[in-house]
Amino acid sequence: MPLLELTDVTAFYGPVQVLEGVSISVPEGGAVGILGANGAGKTTTLRAISGTVRAGGSIVYDGASIRGLKPEKVASLGIAHVPEGRGTLGELTVRENLMVGAYRRGDRRQIAQDIDYLLDLFPNLRERYRSNASALSGGEQQMLAVSRAFMSKPRLLILDEPSLGLAPSTARTVYDAIVRLRKESGIAMLVVEQNANLAFTIVDTVTVLETGRSVLTGTAEELKGNDEIRRAYLGG
Amino acid sequence: MNQGALFVQLVVDGLATGSIYAALALAIVLVNQATGLINFAQGGMAVLGAYLGMTFGNLAIPAVGPVAGITIGIVASVIASFVIGALVERFLMRRFQGGDPDTAVVATIGLLTLITGLCGLIWTYNYLPYPFYFSAGLSFRIGDIAIDVWSLTTFITILVLMGLLQALFRGTKLGLGLRAVADNPRSAALSGLRVGTLLMIGWGLAAALGSVAGVLVAVKSQLIPGMFDAALVYALAAVIIGGLDSPVGAVVAALGIAVLENLAGTYLDWVGHDLKIAVPFVLIFIVLILRPQGLFGRKSVVRV
Numbered sequence: 406m407p408l409l410e411l412t413d414v415t416a417f418y419g420p421v422q423v424l425e426g427v428s429i430s431v432p433e434g435g436a437v438g439i440l441g442a443n444g445a446g447k448t449t450t451l452r453a454i455s456g457t458v459r460a461g462g463s464i465v466y467d468g469a470s471i472r473g474l475k476p477e478k479v480a481s482l483g484i485a486h487v488p489e490g491r492g493t494l495g496e497l498t499v500r501e502n503l504m505v506g507a508y509r510r511g512d513r514r515q516i517a518q519d520i521d522y523l524l525d526l527f528p529n530l531r532e533r534y535r536s537n538a539s540a541l542s543g544g545e546q547q548m549l550a551v552s553r554a555f556m557s558k559p560r561l562l563i564l565d566e567p568s569l570g571l572a573p574s575t576a577r578t579v580y581d582a583i584v585r586l587r588k589e590s591g592i593a594m595l596v597v598e599q600n601a602n603l604a605f606t607i608v609d610t611v612t613v614l615e616t617g618r619s620v621l622t623g624t625a626e627e628l629k630g631n632d633e634i635r636r637a638y639l640g641g
Numbered sequence: 642m643n644q645g646a647l648f649v650q651l652v653v654d655g656l657a658t659g660s661i662y663a664a665l666a667l668a669i670v671l672v673n674q675a676t677g678l679i680n681f682a683q684g685g686m687a688v689l690g691a692y693l694g695m696t697f698g699n700l701a702i703p704a705v706g707p708v709a710g711i712t713i714g715i716v717a718s719v720i721a722s723f724v725i726g727a728l729v730e731r732f733l734m735r736r737f738q739g740g741d742p743d744t745a746v747v748a749t750i751g752l753l754t755l756i757t758g759l760c761g762l763i764w765t766y767n768y769l770p771y772p773f774y775f776s777a778g779l780s781f782r783i784g785d786i787a788i789d790v791w792s793l794t795t796f797i798t799i800l801v802l803m804g805l806l807q808a809l810f811r812g813t814k815l816g817l818g819l820r821a822v823a824d825n826p827r828s829a830a831l832s833g834l835r836v837g838t839l840l841m842i843g844w845g846l847a848a849a850l851g852s853v854a855g856v857l858v859a860v861k862s863q864l865i866p867g868m869f870d871a872a873l874v875y876a877l878a879a880v881i882i883g884g885l886d887s888p889v890g891a892v893v894a895a896l897g898i899a900v901l902e903n904l905a906g907t908y909l910d911w912v913g914h915d916l917k918i919a920v921p922f923v924l925i926f927i928v929l930i931l932r933p934q935g936l937f938g939r940k941s942v943v944r945v
């Protein structure tokens with residue numbers, strides 16, 4: 406049984422239907438990428454999962470439907486969503502952001518260890534530990550957003566374009582750290598990414614969205630060999 | 642009275658008045674920290690809390706005696722205010738969540754009018770005495786300076802509340818949750834924070850705090866629905882000058898405004914009694930020009 410299973414998920418923004426039938430499956434500990442052009446419904450798919458947009462169809466997590474649950478309820482079940490753009494709390498310090506991530510946990514000693522682990526993973530954050538998140542650079546904010554999500558000890562991490570707006574070398578650093586996080590923690594991941602080359606460094610399988618529908622699913626290797634995919638998303 | 646003693650007396654009196662502004666300012670900072678809004682109804686809610694305290698107190702005193710009855714009245718007022726604050730958030734402010742914050746602020750102005758009107762309807766517009774442990778005029782002397790017992794009580798109460806609030810925001814999990822929700826409720830929800838509950842607690846705490854201020858003022862000036870209208874102006878000035886996110890800043894600014902106002906009214910002939918109320922506004926202008934985030938506020942960087 407997969408950890409997360411979306412079947413024919415639909416979603417509307419007002420009268421406009423954004424998702425017309427998205428089906429995605431994330432196995433326990435697996436990593437799945439979502440590729441697609443602008444407006445294909447990638448971000449909306451993630452929002453449907455985390456409960457930040459109303460959705461139809463079936464969304465089953467860990468054997469139970471989570472469709473229609475409030476975002477805080479979904480989060481408490483072990484799904485951590487790093488939204489598009491800044492996923493940080495600007496007026497709070499780096500430390501406080503991480504503590505907010507751990508808000509539902511009571512294991513103090515383990516929390517301190519996890520913070521230490523993340524600060525090793527992202528040394529920039531250690532330097533800015535007492536600064537407000539709003540004072541960080543774009544790359545540092547993304548590192549903090551990922552770290553904050555990790556602090557909730559999720560079983561599934563949902564990442565919406567972690568490379569958005571970052572310089573290529575910074576995006577590389579963020580991705581390297583995410584790869585390490587995945588290897589060392591075994592968390593399942595669902596990653597939306599415009600930059601398919603970056604996405605392929607993390608994911609095992611990929612689902613392609615077109616105008617609100619999932620049109621193709623395959624392993625990373627299969628899709629790299631697909632001419633159409635290569636032309637559309639890999640710049641070759 | 643010699644010049645030195647006059648000066649000290651003016652400062653002491655200023656600190657007492659300032660304590661009241663400070664209490665209201667603390668409640669405003671609390672709501673702002675928890676919701677990002679300025680609640681113009683904070684003064685009105687404090688007045689309502691004081692009326693409730695008086696009513697509960699007057700009911701309890703014949704049964705259990707004055708000291709216990711007064712205490713019951715105050716405790717009941719604090720609890721009732723917490724519930725009212727939480728309900729206001731749940732059933733009124735919640736409807737404006739996610740919309741334009743200005744709309745929500747205008748709604749709080751409407752709420753102020755509503756509460757003031759309701760208090761007048763229930764308790765009339767006449768001055769009503771608040772039952773308290775001692776009478777408002779009680780004082781003792783240290784040398785030339787008269788220390789008002791009410792002023793001292795108020796001052797100490799406010800300092801204690803300020804310390805508690807600072808500790809709540811900077812040192813507790815609940816405080817962190819309140820600040821996270823104020824910063825960005827949607828983002829906070831993604832970390833599993835119960836946004837609705839935290840907002841209700843924030844409003845409830847602010848109303849409870851306000852009711853303490855309400856009781857203290859009612860003891861001094863007696864109860865009347867509009868008794869906090871002027872204090873609200875000073876409290877808002879204190880909040881702006883001290884920094885919207887700093888309980889200590891709000892208290893220091895409130896005390897400073899009241900002391901400066903007293904000194905200016907006495908020593909500067911052209912200010913006198915009539916121009917005293919202009920003092921906080923002049924201070925606001927100066928602070929906003931030199932240090933827009935407030936004297937104690939943290940600078941928030943807005944990225945484009």
